Amino acid sequence: xxxxxxxxxxxxxxxxxxxxxxxxxxxxxxxxxxxxxxxxxxxxxxxxxxxxxxxxxxxxxxxxxxxxxxxxxxxxxxxxxxxxxxxxxxxxxxxxxxxxxxxxxxxxxxxxxxxxxxxx
Numbered sequence: 001x002x003x004x005x006x007x008x009x010x011x012x013x014x015x016x017x018x019x020x021x022x023x024x025x026x027x028x029x030x031x032x033x034x035x036x037x038x039x040x041x042x043x044x045x046x047x048x049x050x051x052x053x054x055x056x057x058x059x060x061x062x063x064x065x066x067x068x069x070x071x072x073x074x075x076x077x078x079x080x081x082x083x084x085x086x087x088x089x090x091x092x093x094x095x096x097x098x099x100x101x102x103x104x105x106x107x108x109x110x111x112x113x114x115x116x117x118x119x120x
Contacts, residue, residue, distance in 0.1 A: 023071075024114035025088070025095055031065040094120070 063080030069088060075097060077084045086099040095108045095117060107120040 025069045025090065025110065025117075026071050027069060029067040029069070029117065031067070 061081065066078045068076045068078075073087050073089065075086055075088045077097075084099050084104065086097055086104070088098075089096045090110070093110045093112070095110055097104070097106045097108070099105075108117040109120055110117050
């Protein structure tokens, strides 16, 4: 299992393969959108309290996030609120996702070791 570390709440979905980089993304990736919300348990400010509340809401609403990438340039993203399918491409270390309905385009950065991705 590989880690998927989104950096923004708008992280939709997208990734496609080319040569050896495509082989590094093929498979199942798990992630947590709420993990992208910064929180400091020692910070009692109103802003931090709000961020913690949003993080809890998103975590319970969206739930676990899963991406499945196949070797034919297709992906499927699944979470509590639904799923999305589309095509992915890889350019360098960028994995670009385009949903089949044309409404979502996302770009993720694949780590040098191929073990994690973060939203751009």
